[in-house]
Amino acid sequence: MSLKAHYNSLHNDAIESIKKDTYVTDQLIDDSLDNRLGITLLARPPIKVKECIQHFLNKVKTIEPNQYYYKNADIHITVMSIISCYDGFQLHNINIQDYIDVINVSLKNINSFKINFEGIAASNSGIMIQGFLEDDTLNNLRDNLRINFKNSNLKESIDKRYTIQTAHSTVIRFKEAFKNKNDFLNEIEAFRDYNFGTFEITNLELVYNDWYQREELVRKLHDFNLKN
Numbered sequence: 666m667s668l669k670a671h672y673n674s675l676h677n678d679a680i681e682s683i684k685k686d687t688y689v690t691d692q693l694i695d696d697s698l699d700n701r702l703g704i705t706l707l708a709r710p711p712i713k714v715k716e717c718i719q720h721f722l723n724k725v726k727t728i729e730p731n732q733y734y735y736k737n738a739d740i741h742i743t744v745m746s747i748i749s750c751y752d753g754f755q756l757h758n759i760n761i762q763d764y765i766d767v768i769n770v771s772l773k774n775i776n777s778f779k780i781n782f783e784g785i786a787a788s789n790s791g792i793m794i795q796g797f798l799e800d801d802t803l804n805n806l807r808d809n810l811r812i813n814f815k816n817s818n819l820k821e822s823i824d825k826r827y828t829i830q831t832a833h834s835t836v837i838r839f840k841e842a843f844k845n846k847n848d849f850l851n852e853i854e855a856f857r858d859y860n861f862g863t864f865e866i867t868n869l870e871l872v873y874n875d876w877y878q879r880e881e882l883v884r885k886l887h888d889f890n891l892k893n
Contacts, residue, residue, distance in 0.1 A: 668831060672786040672795050676857075679787035683843070683850065689790040690839045694733050694877065701876045703750035703822075704759075704886070706768060706810070707741045708869055710834070714782055714862040715740050718794060718836055721785070721856050725792075725837065728848045733791075733838040738880040742780065742796060742834050744803070744869060745810045749822045750876045756884075759820055761871075765887050767817055768871060771809035777891040778802035780832050782861035787853060790839055794861055796832030803832060803866075838877070867891050 682688045693699045710718075715737045722734045747764065748754060780803075784795045798804075807829065814821045843849055869889040875882040 668797060671831065672784070672833075675788055676786040679789050680850065680853075682789045683787065683846065686842075687789070688839055690841055691733070691790060694838065694840050699876070700752050701750035702754045703746065703748040703874060704764065704871065705746050705874050705878070706744040706869055706871050706889075707878070708744055708780075708866045709741050710780070710782065710862075711864050712737070714864055717861040718782075718834075721859065721861075722836060724856075725849065725852050728845050728852055729843060731841055731844070733840045733877075735836045735877075736880070739878050739883075740834055740836060741878050742832055742866075743829060745807055745823060745829065747810075747814065747821050747823060747871075750874070756873055761886050763817075763819055765871065767813050767819065768810070768869075768887075768889060771806060771813045772869075772889055772891065773809075775806050775809070775891060776802060777865050777867040779863055779865050781863040782834070784858045784860075785853060785856050786833070788835075791835050792837035792853065793833040793835045796834065798832055804830075 679688070693701075718735075718740060719737065725732075726734060748759075779799045781797045781799070782794045783797060786793050786795050811823055814823055867890065869891065870885055871887040871889070872878075873884040873886055
């Protein structure tokens with residue numbers, strides 16, 4: 666299945682779930698006792714692209730102001746969830762340098778790559794910006810990470826939840842039941858094919874993070890510069 670077909674399938678199923686009120690709301694977003702933490706390798710779009718995303722989010726906020734909207738500092742693309750967030754994980758449980766070393770090996774011969782943020786897609790729990798790739802660089806990197814971490818003795822949970830295959834960025838999470846569902850769906854449709862911009866990924870971050878990648882809870886562990 667192509668990436669576009671994957672997004673279309675996900676979106677169409679999600680729209681039906683919203684129409685039928687079978688979508689999922691996240692009950693933990695405002696829970697001060699939520700202690701799910703993990704480590705993630707991620708990339709971030711440039712400010713110009715983030716501002717285009719905020720233009721979209723501001724439109725939707727006027728219709729459904731009580732959903733959860735990502736601020737600029739939290740917008741990201743997950744390259745790989747190395748240790749998926751779980752309750753009680755702490756950095757002292759691992760040796761960070763060991764993880765940096767494995768990632769560095771995985772980045773050998775990996776060049777910078779471009780992502781095109783074009784259109785939005787719904788899931789049954791939120792809205793994402795669709796990311797499309799110009800080549801196989803990101804997929805090759807992910808395969809390298811899978812192989813190298815599986816061959817290590819390090820704690821990891823790669824692909825335990827699902828096998829990541831997209832370059833999307835989640836920007837809205839459903840926090841409560843919709844108040845203006847039809848207007849929300851109309852606004853989503855208006856941005857279905859909106860072009861948010863193309864950008865080059867030249868830097869990756871290894872971070873210690875909560876479930877939502879909130880700036881106030883994220884701790885950067887290392888920067889990785891990609892070959893040009």
